[in-house]
Amino acid sequence: MMNLREQFASFPRDMFAGTVVFLVALPLCLGIANASGVDPFAGLLSGIIGGLVVGLLSGSHLSVSGPAAGLVVIVVDGITRLGSFPSFLMAVLLAGAMQFGLGLLKAGRFAAYVPTSVIKGMLAAIGLLLIIKQTPLAAGLGNGAAGGTAGTITTPFGAMSVAACAIAIVSLAILASWETRAARRFALVRYVPAPLAVVLFGIALTLLLDFVAPGFAPPLEHRVSLPSLASLAALDQVFNWPQLTHLLNPDVWRLAMTIAIVASLETLLSLEAVEQIDPKKRPAQPDRELRAQGIGNMVAGAIGGLPITSVIVRSSANVNAGAQSRWSAIVHGVLLLVSVFALTAVINLIPLASLAAILIFTGLKLAKPSMFADAARQGLTRFVPFVVTIGAVLLTDLLMGIVLGIVCSVAFAIHVHMQRPITMARHDDHILLSLRKDVSFLAKVSLKEHLKAIPDRATVILDGSRADFIDPDVRDMIDEFLENAPARGIHVECRQLDPVARSSVKFAGFRMFLRRQ
Structure with missing residues (x-):
């Protein structure tokens, strides 16, 4: 652990890193909330909790927590099954309590027993679902625009917004080129995160179309709609509270178990990845992290946020920005809180197509073709559980997919052991x-x-x-x-x-x- 003098000396670097993570996290929080079908404020609220609550309690030096793209599928399916967001919040609160209990029972080490092929299959399935669910939004379908109006094209799937398509295509091109060696030679690319560049492009094009050709600009229903908060007192109107009457609903408990398992797995995998890229190779305590994540999810469920995990995208951005301690995660949480009050007008200019492009690109990275090729090269004992997990997640849900993938891996292990x-x-x-x-x-x-x-x-x-x-x-x-x-x-x-x-x-x-x- 760093002493007080070391923390004070490294705070300027943590301040810079926290600012960079904030610029990465802001569009991700909004995009995940939109993909989950909830108000943008719920995504920002989870980012704030991940920075301020989990950041203070976590033992990890560089991990950053917030709403995760990997839980979007669970959120959408959970709200649909339970019928309302307040009922879903009850499941999030219970999931946090389960995670805290897992931390007390020192269950962090058991994640190592989940086969790698099952974990990769889960991530690939999440990536495919993100691509499938976000493509219509990136194309501007289902935004309420009438077919045949200016700026739309009538298709068999509905009215497609030309502006949304253009924004999504250019945004995907920006995201893909931002990580190339040729692009890294430019100072702008080195200091501006790719998601921020996508959001800035979307805002700029929206403002330009609003001024030059309003009929072609993305309609209001296809932009972020964050409520204006003029004071702390106004926060009470945007909070959602869990529906305690559903505490005895077995579907709520089943969903809570799913959230607890998947969020814990994603957190522990992220911790392991962060430890590998940490220049100082400082280990984190998985059980303490589970307790911190549990408290964070209990707070999120209590006041209307989305489920929280440690997120590798933000954590890697934190490491690359030169963070030295967990203060960078706390700084990013403070900046997200400030943005809720100070940047509402700017945030509401962001086209949903920009956020959809960010999530589609995230899905492409999770389900990249090389992952399928690597699994196939490793033989049937790896490839079959990988494919079974993907198929089960797509056809059922994440928890059932993980269970069936583990059962398949165990069956192969027994077969090999018998031979x-x-x-x-x-x-x-x-x-x-x-x-x-x-x-x-x-x-x-x-x-x-x-x-x-x-x-x-x-x-x-x-x-x-x-x-x-x-x-x-x-x-x-x-x-x-x-x-x-x-x-x-x-x-x-x-x-x-x-x-x-x-x-x-x-x-x-x-x-x-x-x-x-």
């Missing part, structure tokens, strides 16, 4: 049967097949020198084989199969077959 602990090599009538590592009861089927394949009058070596554990059921099968071997004329030699440790099956003449121990 590999026992190997048989044969040369003419000489057979070597080797037991390796842990030979559990799951290997009984494989062992039975091998023993059945041994012909009469063969010479067999049973080698247990590489076995750390042999299940009693497996020993029973070996003992039974040894008992029947003389009648079949089979000569057996056992290596490091201790007769004292074998099962209660007794047979005459066993010791005469144990020539070498």
Whole structure:
């Protein structure tokens, strides 16, 4: 931990980094709120809580929390199933309590047991859903504009806004080119985050069209609509409160469990990624982070915010901006709070197509083709759970997708375990049967097949020198084989199969077959 003098000395760098993260987080908070179908204020509120509440309680030096694109699918589906945003907030509050409980139980380490293929499948599915759901918004469909009016084109899917399409296409081009080596040579690219550049372009084009050709400008319903807050007292009118009467609703608890699991996984994955890119390689305490995230989500659910996680996009921007401590995350939260009061007029000029383009680009990075190619190259044991997770998430929901992906991975692990602990090599009538590592009861089927394949009058070596554990059921099968071997004329030699440790099956003449121990 940094002492007070070190924190004071590094505060200017944290102030700069916090400002950069604020410029990245502002459009993301708005875009995630819009994609979730809730008021923009809910997204900003989660960003504020992530900076001020989680930032103060977290043990991570560089992680930044806020609303995450990975939870958009859960939010949309949850609000639809429960019927209202206040009911959904009850689930967020309960999810926060569950996360806090997981932190107290020191459950952070269990995330390491989730297969990588399942996690990648979950992220890829989220990316695909973001692309699918945000493409109509980027095209200006469903914005309430009538077909045939100025600036729209009638399509089989509805009236499409030409301005929204142009903004989305140029925004995607900006986002794609901003990260190239050629673009990094320009000072503007180095100091202006790509999401901010997209938002500034959208605002500039909106103002230009409003002045030159109002009929072609994005309509008001296709822009951010943040309520004006002239004072702290006005905040009470924009807060949403959880519906406590739904506390006993099983659907609320199921949704809360989904949010808690997915948000915890995303947080712990983000912590691991931040630790890798931290120049000082400072580790974070996962259980403390879960407790901090739990408190943050309880606050978000209590006053009307979206679910919160540690977000790698903001965290990496924080690291790249030279942050030294968690004060940068707190600064970014303070600036988001100030923007709610001071920048409402500017924020309301942002076209929703700009925010949709940011989320589509995020989806493309989550579901990039190279991820599918890498999974395919790693073999069926990785590729099948990856594909099963994606398909289950797209067809059902995130929690069911994760569960089915884990079940598929476990099934492959059991299959491999059943095949590999026992190997048989044969040369003419000489057979070597080797037991390796842990030979559990799951290997009984494989062992039975091998023993059945041994012909009469063969010479067999049973080698247990590489076995750390042999299940009693497996020993029973070996003992039974040894008992029947003389009648079949089979000569057996056992290596490091201790007769004292074998099962209660007794047979005459066993010791005469144990020539070498």
